[in-house]
Amino acid sequence: MINWSLREIEVFIALAETLSFRRTAERMHLSQPAVSGVVARLEAGFGAALFERSTRAVQLTDAGQALLAHARGLNAQARAATAAVRDVVELRQxxxxxxxxxxxxxxxxxxxxxxxxxxxxxxxxxxxxxxxxxxxxxxxxxxxxxxxxxxxxxxxxxxxxxxxxxxxxxxxxxxxxxxxxxxxxxxxxxxxxxxxxxxxxxxxxxxxxxxxxxxxxxxxxxxxxxxxxxxxxxxxxxxxxxxxxxxxxxxxxxxxxxxxxxxxxxxxxxxxxxxxxxxxxxxxxxxxxxxxxxxxxxxxxxxxxxxxxxxxxxxx
The missing domain is CATH 3.40.190.290 (D-Maltodextrin-Binding Protein; domain 2)
Structure with missing residues (x-):
């Protein structure tokens, strides 16, 4: 079973949306090598390539497309959980x-x-x-x-x-x-x-x-x-x-x-x-x-x- 963090999920989603290591690094406030390291750990954990890379473009593979929908759902749930805790702590509910x-x-x-x-x-x-x-x-x-x-x-x-x-x-x-x-x-x-x-x-x-x-x-x-x-x-x-x-x-x-x-x-x-x-x-x-x-x-x-x-x- 792969052990991945919410931060890694966010990096994956950002790269899937931008299809650019440079723009992903800027959005996530990371270096490009750090973004590459996250992708490498995810691909090793899933045992499948998530992105196709070339000198001109970055594209999601079929495995990456399958992961993206679930990753967005997990990210939304995590944000909802964080908001719910914050609401309680800050006396909103x-x-x-x-x-x-x-x-x-x-x-x-x-x-x-x-x-x-x-x-x-x-x-x-x-x-x-x-x-x-x-x-x-x-x-x-x-x-x-x-x-x-x-x-x-x-x-x-x-x-x-x-x-x-x-x-x-x-x-x-x-x-x-x-x-x-x-x-x-x-x-x-x-x-x-x-x-x-x-x-x-x-x-x-x-x-x-x-x-x-x-x-x-x-x-x-x-x-x-x-x-x-x-x-x-x-x-x-x-x-x-x-x-x-x-x-x-x-x-x-x-x-x-x-x-x-x-x-x-x-x-x-x-x-x-x-x-x-x-x-x-x-x-x-x-x-x-x-x-x-x-x-x-x-x-x-x-x-x-x-x-x-x-x-x-x-x-x-």
Whole structure:
């Protein structure tokens, strides 16, 4: 089997088109002896003359004619492969699949996806909004490139890179007695209030459970609902209060709801990127991840309004 390079294919095609060693050398930026050497290696490899040479002309042989069509096809395929790789590297096409906590999928991810899509319309973006444990499994199975989620030590076989930490706040109805203040509220002073919380499997609930357990209290919310819009509506109706991470509170911040920081202790939910151990993200996936990091930090560090009007249906 002949072993020939793409460069040799290009030299052969150039000579077949120009039928001139001098013009081929000029086109390929080679010396004429170098062009002759390429032809000699090809003819030796195929065991057949590819060109008829005379002092006046160069012509393709029948073997050369047969090779030319295939050589052009191979050259076209090689160029297409090179262009495809370059397109991916330069973010002209490709696919990025992201799993994210619903509270993040409803806040930071849409902004980042819109910004990225405007710059790189050829790259397809997929979003799966799901709970933390499911996000880790999606990464483990390779169904997503990475997950944007809360930290979970149970998945030590996966790589977790911290982006930011999400402080807890308390949502209260505008008519609640504690809604008039502006400073932080202590967890101990709100523990006995009627709470509306997420199910036990969510990161929100797990952090609230652990915090009150540290204070020697058991967290027993009166209502458990999955969607942040439901929490928002129930808080606004005066049915109770809700302890949420700040990014989740951005989703549940409807009119009639007041937000106050929680302290003693200050509880922060770590947010980070989860990937497979040893797996390097594609250029496009890394670009999306970098934008997500910037947007998470921007959301957490900008001043937050006490009241809001936006509502959404999501789970944290």
């Amino acid at each position: 490709g696919r990025v699949r992201v799993a994210a906590l619903p509270s993040l999928a409803a806040t930071v991810v849409p902004v980042v996806f819109a910004r990225f899509a405007a710059r790189h319309p050829g790259v397809r973006l997929d979003l799966l909004d799901t709970l933390s444990a499911v996000s880790f499994e999606l990464v483990r199975s390779g169904e997503v490139d990475f997950a944007l989620t809360a930290e979970n030590p149970a998945y030590a076989d996966l790589s977790y890179v911290a982006l930011a930490s999400d402080p807890f706040v308390l949502l209260l109805g505008a008519d609640h007695a504690l809604a008039r203040g502006r400073g932080p509220l202590r967890w101990a002073e709100v523990a006995d209030l009627t709470h509306i919380s997420m199910p036990a499997a969510t990161s929100v609930r797990q952090y609230a459970d652990a915090t009150l357990l540290q204070l020697g209290r058991r967290f027993e919310p009166r209502y458990e609902v999955e969607h942040l819009a439901s929490i928002d509506a129930m808080v606004a109706a005066g049915l109770g209060v809700a302890a949420l991470p700040a990014l989740a509170a951005l989703v549940a911040r409807g009119a009639g709801v007041v937000q106050r920081p929680l302290a003693e202790p200050v509880v922060r939910r770590p947010i980070g990127l989860v990937t497979l151990q040893g797996r390097r993200l594609s250029t496009a996936a890394q670009a999306v991840a970098d934008l997500l990091r910037s947007e998470v930090l921007r959301r957490l560090h900008r001043p937050r309004a006490v009241r809001g009007s936006a509502q959404a249906s999501s789970r944290a």
